[in-house]
Structure formats: C-alpha cells, structure tokens
Amino acid sequence: MAWEYSEKTKQLFLDAVAGKPGTHLGEIENPDGIGEHGSIACGDALKFTFRVEKNDEDPTKDRIIETKYLTFGCTSAIAASEALCCILEDKKCTPIEALKVTNADIVEFLEGLPQQKIHCSVMGEEALQAAVLDWSRKRGVDLKALGIEIVDEVEEQEHDRIVCRCFSLTESYIRRKIKELNLRTIPEITAAIKAGGGCGACHHEPGGLQDILDDVWGEAGSRQEAVGSSNSVPTLLMFGETSKPAVAPQPSEPVQDVAELSPYQFAKRIEQEIDTNIRPMLQKDGGDIEIIDIKGTLVYVTLRGACVGCAGATQTLKFIVEKALHDNVSDKVRVIQV
Numbered sequence: 001m002a003w004e005y006s007e008k009t010k011q012l013f014l015d016a017v018a019g020k021p022g023t024h025l026g027e028i029e030n031p032d033g034i035g036e037h038g039s040i041a042c043g044d045a046l047k048f049t050f051r052v053e054k055n056d057e058d059p060t061k062d063r064i065i066e067t068k069y070l071t072f073g074c075t076s077a078i079a080a081s082e083a084l085c086c087i088l089e090d091k092k093c094t095p096i097e098a099l100k101v102t103n104a105d106i107v108e109f110l111e112g113l114p115q116q117k118i119h120c121s122v123m124g125e126e127a128l129q130a131a132v133l134d135w136s137r138k139r140g141v142d143l144k145a146l147g148i149e150i151v152d153e154v155e156e157q158e159h160d161r162i163v164c165r166c167f168s169l170t171e172s173y174i175r176r177k178i179k180e181l182n183l184r185t186i187p188e189i190t191a192a193i194k195a196g197g198g199c200g201a202c203h204h205e206p207g208g209l210q211d212i213l214d215d216v217w218g219e220a221g222s223r224q225e226a227v228g229s230s231n232s233v234p235t236l237l238m239f240g241e242t243s244k245p246a247v248a249p250q251p252s253e254p255v256q257d258v259a260e261l262s263p264y265q266f267a268k269r270i271e272q273e274i275d276t277n278i279r280p281m282l283q284k285d286g287g288d289i290e291i292i293d294i295k296g297t298l299v300y301v302t303l304r305g306a307c308v309g310c311a312g313a314t315q316t317l318k319f320i321v322e323k324a325l326h327d328n329v330s331d332k333v334r335v336i337q338v
Contacts, residue, residue, distance in 0.1 A: 166198025
C-alpha cells in the first residue's frame with residue numbers, strides 16, 4: 001500500500017533515516033527527561049528523551065535544549081517524532097511549556113497525515129508528557145501544585161481494566177483521549193489511538209468502545225459506526241486512503257538463552273516471531289519480509305513489497321526486525337539483509 005504523504009513529511013523521514021545534521025534519531029545519554037509510549041508488540045513504539053539547560057534557582061525555568069527519539073514504527077512515526085523535536089527545539093521552551101504542544105500541532109507541522117496515521121502524532125504527544133513527568137520527578141517539581149495532571153501510563157495499566165487487548169489500552173486512557181480529542185465514533189478512536197484496530201472484538205462487546213462512547217457522550221452524541229464508510233474518520237489536516245485493520249499480535253514465548261535451544265527450536269522461534277509480530281506490522285504499510293537462511297544466530301532476510309528500495313529499510317531491519325528478535329527470542333540475534 002502506498003500512503004499519500006506531504007512533501008514535508010517525506011523529507012523529514014528521508015533526512016532522519018539518512019542521519020543528516022540537525023535530525024534527531026537517537027537517544028540522549030543520561031537525559032533529564034525520558035518518556036515512552038506504545039509497545040513493540042502493538043506495532044508502534046516511541047522513546048523520547050530531552051536535555052535541559054538547568055536553572056539553579058527555579059527548576060520550572062529549565063529550558064529544553066536537545067531532543068532525540070527512537071521509534072519502532074513507520075514513515076509517519078519517524079516524521080511525527082522529528083516534527084515534535086523540531087517544534088520543541090525551535091520554541092526553546094520549558095518542559096512545562098512543552099506540554100502545550102499537542103498532536104494537532106505535530107500534524108500541522110507535517111502539513112497533514114493520512115487518515116489512519118493520526119495515531120503517530122498522538123504517540124508523540126503521549127511520549128512528551130511521560131518525559132515531562134520523568135523530568136519533574138528528577139527535579140523535584142510538583143506538577144499537581146501547578147495545576148498539571150499527567151497520568152503515569154505504566155501505573156494505569158497495572159491497575160485499570162484493559163479494553164483493547166490487541167494494543168493493551170485501558171478504559172481510563174480510552175475515556176481520556178475520547179474527551180481530549182472529541183472522538184465520537186469507533187473509526188475515530190482507531191485512527192487516533194489505534195484502539196479497536198486489531199481483532200475488533202472490543203468494538204461492541206459489553207464495556208467495549210461503543211459502550212464507552214455512549215457513556216461519555218450519551219447515545220445521541222455518539223454516532224453509530226457506518227459500515228463501509230470512512231466519513232467519521234477525523235478530518236484535521238488529513239488526506240490519503242484508509243487501510244485494513246492491523247493483524248492482532250500474539251504474545252511471544254518467554255526469551256530463552258539461545259544455548260538452551262536446538263538449531264531447529266531456534267529457527268522455529270525466529271519464524272514464529274516474524275510471522276506473529278513482525279510480518280503483520282510490515283504488511284500494514286504494504287511491505288513484507290522473507291527468511292532466506294539461518295546460520296547460528298545470524299538471520300538472513302530479504303524485504304519485500306513497499307519495503308524494497310525504501311530509504312528507511314536499514315532502520316526497519318534494526319529498529320523493527322532485529323529489535324523484536326532481540327526482545328522476544330535472543331539478544332544474540334543479528335539480522336542481515338540479502
């Protein structure tokens with residue numbers, strides 16, 4: 001599938017994966033703020049870090065002077081992360097002022113995003129908030145005393161009910177984003193935060209997305225999803241085509257020491273991880289992957305479809321394929337493109 005991106009989005013992506021000066025792909029060592037959002041198993045993940053110029057008298061006057069990110073995602077995820085970094089560094093804002101940057105600002109900076117990629121801009125906003133929360137704890141800043149409430153998503157997931165099991169999204173998170181983003185239908189929810197974009201079981205089950213929408217807005221304010229229609233997808237600076245729902249990832253087996261696995265068992269674990277988690281992610285954007293050979297811990301693969309000739313192919317192999325195999329099979333795996 002070929003997504004229709006703005007020229008600015010494409011240029012930001014190409015510059016980032018090429019590592020051009022002024023781009024931000026990477027990670028700050030010993031950052032003043034670090035925030036993560038998403039999950040590798042869910043198809044998109046973002047790790048955002050920043051460094052501040054500290055004000056010794058008043059930490060609330062610290063200024064963000066450097067930002068970086070690592071993202072496990074597609075063209076729009078990389079471009080949206082670049083946009084976030086550019087906005088913050090241009091503004092030279094304090095971490096508290098940075099909280100005013102919203103996903104709408106990121107979309108506007110990119111001059112639009114395809115309908116089903118809006119969640120990439122939301123991911124950036126969420127990672128930024130998590131990083132500011134981390135900064136506040138390190139610097140002893142009481143955000144609540146300043147009238148600022150940032151939810152710790154890790155704590156929320158531990159104590160709240162999971163509604164969308166494919167993407168591990170809680171009821172509280174979904175309710176919060178429905179109100180913040182004025183989401184009125186299930187397609188709007190999926191486009192904005194990916195909830196319901198996997199198996200679809202949470203759409204109309206008791207306590208699912210439609211029930212939450214009806215509870216938040218009332219049945220009259222919650223427009224029923226129109227079968228076969230994309231008219232209810234958010235329209236903020238978006239263009240392009242819609243896509244099929246993502247394949248719901250299945251949980252991987254616990255990581256084992258590779259020495260405990262026979263060559264056959266090791267190969268089967270590699271195949272399972274690629275078939276279950278990696279291939280569905282690539283196929284969402286029209287790509288694919290094929291295992292050519294496995295020799296020891298070396299996994300030889302070739303990319304297919306839209307991934308062929310893509311400027312981000314190297315990043316795809318490193319941050320998507322190899323990272324997932326490291327996390328879910330063995331950290332000794334090395335992926336080689338042939």
